[in-house]
Amino acid sequence: MACEVVISLRGLRNQFGSTVVHENLDLDVYRGEVVGVVGGSGTGKSVLLRCIAGLRPPQGGRIEIFGQDALNCSETERRAIDQRMGVMFQDGALFSSLTVRENVEVPMRTLSGLDADMRRELADLKISMSGLPYAAGDKYPSELSGGMRKRAGLARALALDPEIVFLDEPTAGLDPIGASAFDELIRALSETLGLTVFLVTHDLDTLHATCDRIAVLAEKRVLYTGTMADMLTIEHPWVHEYFHGPRARAAVETQERTG
Numbered sequence: 160m161a162c163e164v165v166i167s168l169r170g171l172r173n174q175f176g177s178t179v180v181h182e183n184l185d186l187d188v189y190r191g192e193v194v195g196v197v198g199g200s201g202t203g204k205s206v207l208l209r210c211i212a213g214l215r216p217p218q219g220g221r222i223e224i225f226g227q228d229a230l231n232c233s234e235t236e237r238r239a240i241d242q243r244m245g246v247m248f249q250d251g252a253l254f255s256s257l258t259v260r261e262n263v264e265v266p267m268r269t270l271s272g273l274d275a276d277m278r279r280e281l282a283d284l285k286i287s288m289s290g291l292p293y294a295a296g297d298k299y300p301s302e303l304s305g306g307m308r309k310r311a312g313l314a315r316a317l318a319l320d321p322e323i324v325f326l327d328e329p330t331a332g333l334d335p336i337g338a339s340a341f342d343e344l345i346r347a348l349s350e351t352l353g354l355t356v357f358l359v360t361h362d363l364d365t366l367h368a369t370c371d372r373i374a375v376l377a378e379k380r381v382l383y384t385g386t387m388a389d390m391l392t393i394e395h396p397w398v399h400e401y402f403h404g405p406r407a408r409a410a411v412e413t414q415e416r417t418g
């Protein structure tokens with residue numbers, strides 16, 4: 160594993176009114192790794208993802224992305240950082256009035272020098288990389304299954320050949336077969352493209368199948384980071400229950416069968 164830090168969070172603070180969600184939160188993410196963020200409901204996993212992806216400013220702390228201060232930089236510098244990252248939201252967050260292909264083309268419109276034919280060709284490539292059939296490009300989001308919408312959201316996240324992809328609950332709402340196919344896709348993309356993946360999940364199967372490292376969010380910060388093996392040795396009550404509970408045992412059995 161290469162050890163270039165591509166995301167560095169120091170002393171991060173997020174709050175809504177008087178409710179503090181994160182305080183003194185530190186985390187490093189390394190190039191090429193798949194990091195899974197877990198934590199109880201409401202611990203601020205999605206807020207953290209949105210904050211790093213530049214979708215909401217934190218109330219304090221420091222975010223460095225690709226070695227650059229992402230909070231105190233010019234708009235042009237921030238745009239350059241954003242072009243190196245892609246985000247896939249839980250429900251795909253696609254524009255309902257655009258076809259899948261047009262959705263994937265949206266981020267490409269920010270790049271100059273790409274004509275309509277090139278955009279179309281590139282969009283079709285991303286659609287196929289995301290495991291969708293060619294014909295899906297002409298469909299509207301409402302004509303797709305939940306799993307296909309997620310893949311379309313992934314295709315859009317990959318539109319600009321990002322170095323980092325953020326995935327919010329990538330397998331939520333998928334049946335077990337669809338979820339495990341999506342896990343395989345994440346792992347394959349990470350390995351073939353050298354992508355850094357930052358994913359938020361409740362899905363223990365996803366953690367087993369895709370993640371190099373896990374970050375546990377609790378007590379308003381990243382309380383632990385480590386491999387799945389490391390997680391199994393932690394005695395913190397929530398962490399122990401999460402990684403040793405009945406669902407965890409089922410996930411281990413699945414992994415032993417398939418892995």
Ligand SMILES: Nc1ncnc2c1ncn2[C@@H]1O[C@H](COP(=O)(O)OP(=O)(O)OP(=O)(O)O)[C@@H](O)[C@H]1O
Binds near residue numbers: 198202
């Ligand atoms: N726009 C907002 N306005 C006010 N409070 C918010 C807003 N967004 C998030 N919060 C609060 O921040 C906290 C963290 O929310 P977040 O969605 O990040 O949690 P989460 O860990 O992703 O939860 P879950 O696992 O249930 O999806 C929650 O208490 C939530 O109510």
